[in-house]
Amino acid sequence: MxxxxxxxxxxxxxxxxxxARARDKVYAEGFDAAANIxxxxxxxxxxxxxxxxxxxxxxxxxxxxxxxxxxxxAETEEVLRGFWEPEPTESSLS
Numbered sequence: 001m002x003x004x005x006x007x008x009x010x011x012x013x014x015x016x017x018x019x020a021r022a023r024d025k026v027y028a029e030g031f032d033a034a035a036n037i038x039x040x041x042x043x044x045x046x047x048x049x050x051x052x053x054x055x056x057x058x059x060x061x062x063x064x065x066x067x068x069x070x071x072x073x074a075e076t077e078e079v080l081r082g083f084w085e086p087e088p089t090e091s092s093l094s
Contacts, residue, residue, distance in 0.1 A: 035080045042073040 049066040052058050058066070 031083070038076060039073060039080070042069055042076065045069050046073060 046066065046069050049058065049062055049069070052062065053066065
């Protein structure tokens, strides 16, 4: 037979799990929003320079900046995607 104390412990555990899931969801949504803002800023700068390049008005210095911004966006996207991947364990490396 289940005691009242066991029921309360079970309900308490469920409440803690629900709170943790809600907190994790808010964290993930905030992370995604911040990640999108960062990538969007880089993309906007790249798009502006690409538009200038299409008109033939891109200086050598701007070409270098465009190249580096493109690399930074790719690096940023890779790091952001990797954030959600679990760290490799010693057993998974062998």
